[in-house]
Amino acid sequence: MKSKKSIVLCATLALAGVVPVFAAGEAVDGRPRKPVAREAAGQGASGAPARAADPLPLGRGLTAQIVYQVLLAEVALQRGRGDFASQAYTDLALRTRDPALLERAIEVAGIARRLDLVLELARQWIQVEPDSKRAQQVLAGVMIMSNQFDGLAPQLISMLEADRPALPGNLLGLNRMLARSPDRQAVYQLISRVCAPFLDLPEAHYALAVAASSAGENERALAAARKANELRPDWEPAVLVEAELLARRSPAEAIARLQAFVDAYPMARDVRLFLARALVGEKRYADAKRQFERLLIAYPNNPDVVFPVAVLALQEDDRVLAEAQLKHLVTLDIPDKSTAYYYLGQLAQDGKRPDEALSHFRQVRTGEHVVPSVVRSAAILSSQGKIDEARRLLQDAASANPQQRVRLLIAEAAVLREDKHYAAALELLDNELAAQPDEPDLLYESALLAEKLDRLELMESRLRKLIELQPENAQAYNALGYSYAERNLRLPEARQLIEKALQLAPDDPFILDSMGWVLYRQGDHASALTLLLKAYGQRSDPEIAAHVGEVLWTLGRYDEARRTLREAQTKHPGNDVLSEAVRKFAQ
Known part of the structure; x- marks a missing residue:
C-alpha cells in the first residue's frame, strides 16, 4: 500500500484536470481506493472505451433501482456518453447521499469535465463526511481549478494542520498548486491568509515571497524572503529568491548578497552556481570562472556544473578547457547530449x-x-x-x-558557390523563389550569386525588392552599395547606400569595410584606411585584409602592406580576393 498522499500533491494533480485527482489504486487516509475509469469522454489513454468501475461498496439501502441506475450509468460511460453517465450518477448520489456513490459521481463528472457538478457533489460529500480528508482534498482541488478562492483559505488551513509532519513541504507546494490561476494578486492574498497561522516556519515566508513576487509586490516579497532566511540562515531557496528580487533593481546588489552567503556557507552549491551565472550575465568572466572552478572541484560529475564551465571556457576562448569538459559531459548520464x-x-x-x-x-x-x-x-x-x-x-x-x-x-x-558553380547555385534558389517570390533570405542570397555572374540588373532588382520588403535590412543596403563601389560605379549612390547601412548597424565590420572601400574609390585614402583598420581589428576577414593591404600600398606604406597581406594569406591560403592582392602588391 502506498503512503498517504499529501494535500499538495492532490491539489496539484487537480490542476491537470479533475480526473487525475481520483487516480485508481492509490491509498487515501490509509485505505486502498477502488479502480475508476480515467479518461474523458469515456475513453482510455489509447482511445479504447473506459472500463466500468468495480462494484461499488454501497452502504445499507442497496436496492434494485440503485443497482439498475449504476449499471445504466456505467454502460453509458463505456459507450462514450460521459455527460449522460455523469448526470445519472449525480442524481443518484444526491438522492442517496451515500459516500461511495458521491465519490464515484465526482469521478464520472470529472471524466465529463463537469466542474459544476464536481463542486456540488464535493460540497455534499463534506456534509455527509465532514472529517473525510479525501472529500476535503477534492473540494479544495475543484475550487482552485474554478478560481473560487472565497472560503478556500479555512479549507486549506484545516488540511495543512491535519498533516503536521508534511506541513513544511505542503507550504512550499502552495504556489505550484495555484500556478494556473491568472489572478496573481488573488493568489497572493489567498496564500497570505493560508500562511498566517504558520509564520513560525521559514517555508511559510518562502511561500509568501514567491506569491508576492508573482503578484509584482517586490518589496513585500523581499521582506518575506529575508524573514525566511532569518528563521533559517543556511537555507539556499530563500537566498535564491532574495537574489532574484534584488537583481530586478541592481544586479550588483544581488551578486553581493550571493557572495556573502557562499562566504558564510562554502558548500552552498545552488547559490554558488547562481552566483557564477549572475557573474557571467554581468560579463565578469574571470570572477565567474573562479566560482565554477570551485564547483568543479566539489562536483566534477554534475552536469549543471560541467556544462556551464564548458560554455564559459568557450566564451573566453579557452578551447582546451572547453573541449575537455564537453568530452567529460557526454560521458555523464544526461537526457540529451546533442x-x-x-x-x-x-x-x-x-x-x-x-x-x-x-x-x-x-x-x-x-x-x-x-x-x-x-x-x-x-x-x-x-x-x-x-x-x-x-x-x-x-x-x-x-x-x-x-x-x-x-x-x-x-x-x-553555398556548397555549389564554393565549388564555383555559380549558375547552378542561382538556378537552385531561383526555383524556390518561383514559389516564394518575397522570401527575404532567398532574395539576398540569389542577388549575391547574380553579382558573381555579373548579372547586375538581376542583382540590383532583387536587392531593391528586399529593401522594399525590409527597409531596416542593413545588409541589403550594404550589398548593393558595395557592388557599385567594387566596380567603381555610381560612387555617390554607393556611399549613400552604405551610410544608410551604417546607420542601421554602426559596428558591423563588413559595413565598415564597405565604407572604407567606397572612400578609397573616391580618393580619400587616409579616411579609408582608418575605417578599414577598424573593421580588420574587429574581424580578421581575408577580403578586409586585401583592402587594407591595397590602401597601405597606395599610401606608399609598402612594408606594412606586404606584411598585412602575407600574414593574412598564411591564415587564409585559399581566398581568391586575398590571393589576387598578394599577387599585385606583396610579391
Whole structure:
C-alpha cells in the first residue's frame, strides 16, 4: 500500500484536470481506493472505451433501482456518453447521499469535465463526511481549478494542520498548486491568509515571497524572503529568491548578497552556481570562472556544473578547457547530449580536424542544433571535395525538416558557390523563389550569386525588392552599395547606400569595410584606411585584409602592406580576393 498522499500533491494533480485527482489504486487516509475509469469522454489513454468501475461498496439501502441506475450509468460511460453517465450518477448520489456513490459521481463528472457538478457533489460529500480528508482534498482541488478562492483559505488551513509532519513541504507546494490561476494578486492574498497561522516556519515566508513576487509586490516579497532566511540562515531557496528580487533593481546588489552567503556557507552549491551565472550575465568572466572552478572541484560529475564551465571556457576562448569538459559531459548520464556534441563539432572543425568534427555532428539528433550541424557537416564535406555527398546530406535534412527548407537550400547553394558553380547555385534558389517570390533570405542570397555572374540588373532588382520588403535590412543596403563601389560605379549612390547601412548597424565590420572601400574609390585614402583598420581589428576577414593591404600600398606604406597581406594569406591560403592582392602588391 502506498503512503498517504499529501494535500499538495492532490491539489496539484487537480490542476491537470479533475480526473487525475481520483487516480485508481492509490491509498487515501490509509485505505486502498477502488479502480475508476480515467479518461474523458469515456475513453482510455489509447482511445479504447473506459472500463466500468468495480462494484461499488454501497452502504445499507442497496436496492434494485440503485443497482439498475449504476449499471445504466456505467454502460453509458463505456459507450462514450460521459455527460449522460455523469448526470445519472449525480442524481443518484444526491438522492442517496451515500459516500461511495458521491465519490464515484465526482469521478464520472470529472471524466465529463463537469466542474459544476464536481463542486456540488464535493460540497455534499463534506456534509455527509465532514472529517473525510479525501472529500476535503477534492473540494479544495475543484475550487482552485474554478478560481473560487472565497472560503478556500479555512479549507486549506484545516488540511495543512491535519498533516503536521508534511506541513513544511505542503507550504512550499502552495504556489505550484495555484500556478494556473491568472489572478496573481488573488493568489497572493489567498496564500497570505493560508500562511498566517504558520509564520513560525521559514517555508511559510518562502511561500509568501514567491506569491508576492508573482503578484509584482517586490518589496513585500523581499521582506518575506529575508524573514525566511532569518528563521533559517543556511537555507539556499530563500537566498535564491532574495537574489532574484534584488537583481530586478541592481544586479550588483544581488551578486553581493550571493557572495556573502557562499562566504558564510562554502558548500552552498545552488547559490554558488547562481552566483557564477549572475557573474557571467554581468560579463565578469574571470570572477565567474573562479566560482565554477570551485564547483568543479566539489562536483566534477554534475552536469549543471560541467556544462556551464564548458560554455564559459568557450566564451573566453579557452578551447582546451572547453573541449575537455564537453568530452567529460557526454560521458555523464544526461537526457540529451546533442548540444555538447554540437560544440565539440565546432571545436574540432575550428581545430582543422574535419573527420572528428563530422563524427560529433552526427551525434546531434535533437533540438535547435540539428540543422546547424547538418550545414556545418555539408561545408566540411564540400571542403573535402565531396560535393554530391554534401548536397545529399542537405537535401535529406530538408525533407526531414520542411520548416527549415529555405535555410538548407541556401546552404546547398553555398556548397555549389564554393565549388564555383555559380549558375547552378542561382538556378537552385531561383526555383524556390518561383514559389516564394518575397522570401527575404532567398532574395539576398540569389542577388549575391547574380553579382558573381555579373548579372547586375538581376542583382540590383532583387536587392531593391528586399529593401522594399525590409527597409531596416542593413545588409541589403550594404550589398548593393558595395557592388557599385567594387566596380567603381555610381560612387555617390554607393556611399549613400552604405551610410544608410551604417546607420542601421554602426559596428558591423563588413559595413565598415564597405565604407572604407567606397572612400578609397573616391580618393580619400587616409579616411579609408582608418575605417578599414577598424573593421580588420574587429574581424580578421581575408577580403578586409586585401583592402587594407591595397590602401597601405597606395599610401606608399609598402612594408606594412606586404606584411598585412602575407600574414593574412598564411591564415587564409585559399581566398581568391586575398590571393589576387598578394599577387599585385606583396610579391
